[in-house]
Amino acid sequence: MSTRKKIALIGAGNIGGELAALCARKELGDIVLFDIPAKSDFAKGKALDLEQNSSVIGYDAKITGTSDWKDCAGADVVIVTAGIPRKPGQSRDDLVATNLPIIRSVAAGVKEHCPDAFVIVISNPLDAMVYELKRATGLPRERVVGMAGVLDSARFQLFLAREANVSIKDVRAMVLGGHGDDMVPVLSATTINGVAATELIAREKLDAIIARTRTGGGEIVKLMGTSAYYAPASAAVAMAEAFLLDQKRLLPSAVYLDGEYGYKDLFMGVPVIIGGRGVEKILEIKLTDDEKAMLAKSAKSVQGITDVVKNTPAA
């Protein structure tokens, strides 16, 4: 038996495939690519393709495709992309009816076979789906997170870098709140190598960038007919890597709030430290009054869709 770490990817679609490719190239562990029985062969085919790629690229990782939860048993990390993505014209919240039963079935599998894993949820509507996964598995809040803030911040950082004509490497920004159109780009924490972005970019340009960030996912759905997958996968792998390598990274992540920022029994994006024990710390940073008001608006939307989930009985 391998002593390498084990990473179970639940959903072998667009994001699942890219997750597998990235985890393999980074040699983060052995990879299980899981999908529903109707797509078992598809998952096996993708896994085989990626294993053959190891011989060209040169990485050691065993990659298995399956529809049997037993193959996921004992995973150190579980990343959940099971569910349908948006089509043009749809909001993330439109996906809840289809994705809620899917998340509930995934939660049952995680609870039975991967009870010690660090679980990262990507399926939309993100904040409500990660809420349900935690509720249904009963896992501690240190080990269940939602990926959205790293991706939303990446989009914000790209647009800022292009506008200021500087390297993407020097732009640091943070997007908090729910993964919806009222997410909160925190300008007070946005710098270009320590210089406040507000010093280098005019206010009206910043407003346009914030607006584009908020609809950044929809812009891609409109262009491609389905949702983004390269950057979402990279963002989740950054979180998985922080856990597996105990990096103690400060990453905006959707976590279960129990009074932090004044919110309770809600998953929403806030800055956290991710290390070998999972979510090691939730940071309560100072926000301006404007940012607090935007966070309250975002929390209200997240609460609405979370209430739908809470009030939907199991089928």
Ligand code: A3D
């Ligand atoms: P897609 O390529 O359709 O893959 C999803 C896979 O999930 C398919 O292969 C399905 O067969 C599989 N699946 C369905 N039900 C189950 C189940 N019960 N168990 C295991 N697998 C199942 O979609 P995608 O990979 O492009 O997107 C996946 C999800 O991520 C969607 O809900 C997207 O909306 C969401 N997404 C979130 C972000 C965030 O930033 C949070 C970004 C992009 C996409």
